[in-house]
Amino acid sequence: MDNLYNETLFIMKKYGITANKRLGQNFLIDEFVIEEICDTAEVSSSDLIIEIGPGIGSLTAVLVEKAGKVISIEIDSKMLKILNDRFKFYNNFELINEDILKVDLNKLINANLNEKITKCKIVANLPYYITTPIIIKLLEEKLNVETITVMVQKEVAERLTAIPGSKNAGAISHLVYYYADSKLAINVYRDSFIPAPDVDSAVINIKFLKEPRIKIDDEKLFFNIIKAAFSQKRKTLVNGLVNNKIFDSKESAEKALTSIGLDTKIRGEKLTLEDFKKIYEIIKGG
Ligand code: SAM
Numbered sequence: 301m302d303n304l305y306n307e308t309l310f311i312m313k314k315y316g317i318t319a320n321k322r323l324g325q326n327f328l329i330d331e332f333v334i335e336e337i338c339d340t341a342e343v344s345s346s347d348l349i350i351e352i353g354p355g356i357g358s359l360t361a362v363l364v365e366k367a368g369k370v371i372s373i374e375i376d377s378k379m380l381k382i383l384n385d386r387f388k389f390y391n392n393f394e395l396i397n398e399d400i401l402k403v404d405l406n407k408l409i410n411a412n413l414n415e416k417i418t419k420c421k422i423v424a425n426l427p428y429y430i431t432t433p434i435i436i437k438l439l440e441e442k443l444n445v446e447t448i449t450v451m452v453q454k455e456v457a458e459r460l461t462a463i464p465g466s467k468n469a470g471a472i473s474h475l476v477y478y479y480a481d482s483k484l485a486i487n488v489y490r491d492s493f494i495p496a497p498d499v500d501s502a503v504i505n506i507k508f509l510k511e512p513r514i515k516i517d518d519e520k521l522f523f524n525i526i527k528a529a530f531s532q533k534r535k536t537l538v539n540g541l542v543n544n545k546i547f548d549s550k551e552s553a554e555k556a557l558t559s560i561g562l563d564t565k566i567r568g569e570k571l572t573l574e575d576f577k578k579i580y581e582i583i584k585g586g
Pocket residue numbers: 323324325326327328329352353354355356357358359360373374375376379398399400401424425426427428430
């Protein structure tokens with residue numbers, strides 16, 4: 301860890317960089333973790349890697365050695381000179397100075413796949429302040445992507461990889477489970493970063509299924525029902541569904557739950573994806 305620690309401090313000093321907390325800048329200084337991220341993603345020469353938030357380029361440096369092509373998207377223009385200097389001699393590296401949430405990823409990915417670079421993977425040490433919007437974007441945009449391997453806050457990792465119906469599940473667990481298999485790959489302690497964040501982290505791997513796990517025609521309605529179910533933490537499912545106008549009355553919500561064999565006092569986190577499909581079908585059926 302010492303080499304990367306010293307190199308990180310050296311680069312920050314040389315380019316006059318201080319970590320910008322607002323942009324979630326925590327730079328990785330643990331070579332072992334970086335190797336593990338690349339191993340988890342199974343980065344190979346036929347891969348197009350989209351990296352979100354390269355920062356000063358510590359993860360990027362390993363990715364460019366292993367991947368067919370790396371496209372790194374960084375919002376902070378202060379990082380551009382560092383990255384362009386560092387990867388000047390790599391013709392498989394491209395840098396885009398943009399907010400990831402504004403990038404047309406479908407267009408970018410399709411323009412960069414060819415006979416040699418045949419599949420796309422997303423790899424990143426994500427900025428924690430926008431983890432959820434990024435994950436939602438990556439899942440909902442139906443990208444031509446095989447896997448997502450990202451470092452996130454440990455609690456978020458547990459939530460993202462929770463099987464619906466289990467303890468840590470939230471609305472986003474259903475979204476991940478609908479599209480993919482996921483697993484928590486490595487736990488990472490806070491002292492693997494400069495500056496050390498206030499929380500521990502974990503690397504997760506999300507592997508897209510060929511087709512969503514269940515067949516739903518109106519995904520917008522389906523996920524609105526799930527969001528409603530989780531909208532009020534300590535309240536029952538019925539309250540969440542009625543307060544968010546999924547059902548127009550408590551009675552109709554209770555009647556629907558009873559008709560599919562669920563207790564009317566049940567909480568949202570207890571429901572499986574199949575249970576939500578049954579509620580969705582009742583609502584669709586009018
Ligand atoms: N990859 C580097 C590493 O592992 O050391 C830096 C990771 S740091 C946790 C997150 C990076 O994401 C920072 O470089 C930050 O500037 C960048 N970032 C923050 N918000 C972003 C956004 N909306 N779009 C693209 N990059 C963003």
